[in-house]
Amino acid sequence: MEKRRPRGDLITHNYLKGGFTLWGSKYSWNWNAVDVGPKRDLVAELATSVRNRTDLRFGLYHSLFEWFNPLFLEDATSVFKTRKFPTSKSLPELYEIVTKYRPEIIWSDGDGNAPDTYWNSTGFLAWLYNDSPVRDTVVTNDRWGVGSICRHGGFYTCSDRYNPGHLLPHKWENCMTIDKKSWGYRRDAQLDDYLTIEDLVKQLVETVSCGGNLLMNIGPTHDGRIAVVFEERLRQMGAWLKVNGGAIYGTKPWRAQNDTVTPGVW
Template identity: 80%
Template sequence: MDKAVVLVALAAVFSSGNCQYEPTWESIDSRPLPEWYDQAKFGIFIHWGVFSVPSYGSEWFWWYWQGRKLQSYVDFMQKNYPPNFQYQDFAPLFTAEFFNAKQWVDIFSASGAKYIVLTTKHHEGFTLWGSKYSWNWNAVDVGPKRDLVAEVADALRANSNLRLGLYHSLFEWFNPLFRQDAASVFTTNKFPVTKTLPELYEIVTKYHPEILWSDGDGDAPDKYWNSTGFLAWLYNESPVRETVVTNDRWGYGTICKHGGYYTCSDRYNPGHLLKHKWENCMTIDQKSWGYRRDAELKDYLTIEDLIKTLVETVSCGGNLLMNVGPTHDGRIAPIFEERLRQVGQWLAVNGEGIYNSSAWRAQNDTVTPGVWYTCRPNDNIVYAVILQWPDSGYVTLNVPLVVEGKTEVALLGYAQPLKWQLLKPIGLKVFLPQLPYGQMPCSWAWTLRLTGAT
């Protein structure tokens, strides 16, 4: 074959995304992150499972009760449940009788999120789909008697443009096969071979998620989980190989080091730009990922807190994954719904500075606290998000480079251009409109668009 023909053929293979990845971290980590994920910026995390039945303390209820035997959990069970009650007895009470997938999707769409991540299996091992690898410990065999993952996936695709993400825990606290492997210091691997990996292949081929959110390594290394082997299949052969995005929790030592994007830790918010794409997964209820009946109003983040976290995260190049915990009967509590709809109201006005934006050369202002930046470099636009409305009637921005007669400043949601004054050696003073508080565009944070600024 002619050399030129060979080169053209090779170029076609690589440009079409058909590059074959080897089961090594060097190869896996070389895969470019699908562009849609960086553009999306905001997603919804959903923690739902048998732990939603006791809905006390934490989604780690089983472990705190039977693993660590924390006194508060032991007392809770002795006070409220009969003797010899087992954690497995909660499963028939996980009824989901009020679960309406379309209603969930309507709320998630109203939030302005671009993707969701649903827990298909937490560390308790209970699967929200009828997994043939989790006999009688899944939502089809016991409890709802329904494939909850399928209902969410179908409603999502029929009624929204949201992308589907699925969470899956690698290990299970009390699974005897995992405990046997752990006792051998992971020199045996019966649990991942017969349970974890088959489940992963199952949810990918059945539901086609575009995010696979792995978690819970159980202190076992990635080689025990055969993570690179699975990811090579995911990127080379799976039905979502072109668009799927993965995180960094694929075995002990991989977090914040390997994978499509980094999570580093729960509620990770570094406050500065990272070299690698990252995600801040956090909770509206500050004390738990699952629903808690014992939650107090002060435990929930305010809308101002949530907008601040979103803005800081996106300014530093991250995505925000905001968690809600539904009830055992399938409801999203009104306080969660209110917070999500409020975020959506803010994004309806200010989303131009969030979606499809890029991190700017400066993340926040060096003079005025509470001002965070994003940009659209191809359009020569800088966005400045103001977290607190100044009493002075103006805001000073020390970082942007502007030119009189060329730079235009606008407040998103306000029709008239704003007046501004050039400061030396650099920066500008922007005069804000004097509007009654109720007439300000979405009064939780405000976004300035600086066109013709660098």
């Protein structure tokens, strides 16, 4: 199915807010996909597949904080005057995934209402762009601590489902999800809960016309399967782009983003 997807980027959740890593992290003992569950390095397998079988750029989503980690909760209680969690967990894992998997995109998220100084974001990013093995190829977003969103980063996300409706002087991305109500898979979702291909094409056109990139999220099942409705939407988008991709790929936004006389024309 990957070969039939739209061209662009593939970003996988290598690390969730529950702290479970999809690779055998040295800093998440017995709570990772190598030690328990599938007992496989899922990040390595996906990275190899993407790089050997597609022309997609490989990226990794990484949540800075964990909902229930006692070290983070202890730091939060001190109003982030202590830094036990980032020092022993989140930062070492960031260095680990960059060194081991060499992603072209790092999509940071979940600052837990902590400032960038707590996460030592500037220190990590300085290493990433100057000394890391991906220093000449990597790009990052703007979610590196309170106050950084929509202000610092290779591209801005500003908020989920963000579209300014006009040109910005900085690169930006519309991160949205096909399921209107959830970023993950829901067994009880109704058909009306999913965006139609017409909805998705509208999102794509409006985003590109304003100079943005569209990041379209799908939620796999607990065992890694892609639900039929998500597969259908990806195939439909790929088919639409096969015909109309010349108006999307490699284009530059015009001086006017939409037709004020005719609503819905971008």
